[in-house]
Amino acid sequence: MYAVIFTSQHSKNTDGYAEMDLRLEELVKTMPGFLGVNSCRNEQGFGITISYWKSLEDIKHWKTNPAHQQAQQLGKEKWYQHYKIKICKIEREYEFN
Amino acid sequence: MYAVIFTSQHSKNTDGYAEMDLRLEELVKTMPGFLGVNSCRNEQGFGITISYWKSLEDIKHWKTNPAHQQAQQLGKEKWYQHYKIKICKIEREYEFN
Numbered sequence: 001m002y003a004v005i006f007t008s009q010h011s012k013n014t015d016g017y018a019e020m021d022l023r024l025e026e027l028v029k030t031m032p033g034f035l036g037v038n039s040c041r042n043e044q045g046f047g048i049t050i051s052y053w054k055s056l057e058d059i060k061h062w063k064t065n066p067a068h069q070q071a072q073q074l075g076k077e078k079w080y081q082h083y084k085i086k087i088c089k090i091e092r093e094y095e096f097n
Numbered sequence: 098m099y100a101v102i103f104t105s106q107h108s109k110n111t112d113g114y115a116e117m118d119l120r121l122e123e124l125v126k127t128m129p130g131f132l133g134v135n136s137c138r139n140e141q142g143f144g145i146t147i148s149y150w151k152s153l154e155d156i157k158h159w160k161t162n163p164a165h166q167q168a169q170q171l172g173k174e175k176w177y178q179h180y181k182i183k184i185c186k187i188e189r190e191y192e193f194n
Contacts, residue, residue, distance in 0.1 A: 003185055005100065005147060007135050038104050040145050042137040048145045050102060056188075076193055084192040088100055088185035091153075095181040096173055 001035065001090045002053045008075075008083035010045035017079045020071050027067055033058025052090075059087060098132065098187045099150045105172075105180035107142035114176045117168050124164055130155025149187075156184060 010017075028034055033054035041047030053059050062068060075083070107114075125131055130151035138144030150156050159165060172180070 003102065003183065005102070007147075038145055040137045040139040040143055042139070046137055048135055048137050048147065050104075050145065050147075080193065082192065082194045084190065086100065086187050087189040088187050090183050090185050092184040093181065095179065096177065097179045 002056060002059060003088045003090055004051045004053065004059055005086040005088060006049040006051075006083060008047050008049075009081040010041070010047070011079060011081045013078050015078070016074070020074065024068060024071055027065070028062065031058065031062050031065070034062070056087070099153060099156060100185045100187055101148045101150065101156055102183040102185060103146040103148075103180060105144050105146075106178040107138070107144070108176060108178045110175050112175070113171070117171065121165060121168055124162070125159065128155065128159050128162070131159070153184070 025037075028037065028051065035052040035054060037049065037051045039047070039049040051062075053062075122134075125134065125148065132149040132151060134146065134148045136144070136146040148159075150159075
């Protein structure tokens with residue numbers, strides 16, 4: 001299993017962001033190899049989104065999806081001051097319930 | 098480089114949490130192999146903390162730190178409804194500034 005860690009700082013211009021976020025949230029669920037997502041953003045506009053995938057190929061496929069690419073473009077032009085993406089291989093997992 | 102992804106849902110009882118969080122935030126900076134941390138929590142009490150480390154041994158060393166173990170215990174008893182921990186190896190990284 002793989003994780004894509006996306007950390008980002010919103011700019012002041014977030015026009016259209018919420019709609020795109022919702023649209024991509026629905027779209028990503030239909031992608032092959034998509035296993036889930038965790039997301040949060042604080043009041044200062046700093047956010048973390050982690051998506052989980054079966055393989056590196058699935059991650060690449062999602063990266064090149066046309067709607068996702070449009071979002072990436074708008075993200076750079078408008079919505080984000082900066083962001084970082086890390087591609088990770090999950091080695092171990094445990095939980096408390 | 099390794100990442101520890103900690104996703105958690107706060108319970109209603111967060112007495113003492115902020116103090117412990119601050120204390121550990123200072124302490125973790127002094128740990129060998131610690132490279133940084135990203136963190137956010139939303140208004141519903143869902144949070145993500147990602148810490149970055151040089152090696153799996155450094156992660157294990159931090160896990161067994163006495164103050165950290167006390168925090169883990171209090172976390173289970175009081176502060177968290179549930180949490181998940183994932184240990185990951187970072188394969189690739191890129192950024193937009």
